Amino acid sequence: MVTILLERTVPLPLDEAWRRLTQWPRHGEVVPLTRVTVTTPPPTHVGTRFVARSGVGPLAFDDPMQVTVWEPPGEDTPGLCRLEKRGRVVTGWAEIEVRPGPGGRARVVWREELRVRLLPRLFDGVLERAARYVFGRALNRLLRQAPPLP
Structure with a gap:
């Protein structure tokens, strides 16, 4: 088991940083060899489930996750999202x-x-080290690239 902590300060309003980080399919766009599929109807809320499928062919595995805390930020109040990993390979x-x-x-x-x-x-x-590199790179890319507006 490993624990990582990544911190960034970015020139974005809270709601925009939140939006960039919580559009789950975008995580698949920034993590190599990964595709993310949301399996519950939008919008995201406690109970939302999605699966990150990583790898190639028979070497691929699913990383199912569920949102257990969903508290979007207010104008000047913090936001928090907690995901529980519920897979056979990754927990x-x-x-x-x-x-x-x-x-x-x-x-x-x-x-x-x-x-x-x-x-x-x-x-x-x-x-x-691998997780810090992959998630750090993903975090940077998610925050840098604005997703299309809904």
């Missing part, structure tokens, strides 16, 4: 927090606890 949780930062910017905090079944603890260091 754990992730939290995305968006809160007011310095100078009217948004402060983003991404916390994640990740377990990969059948991966010995000996590999936790490698898993942590």
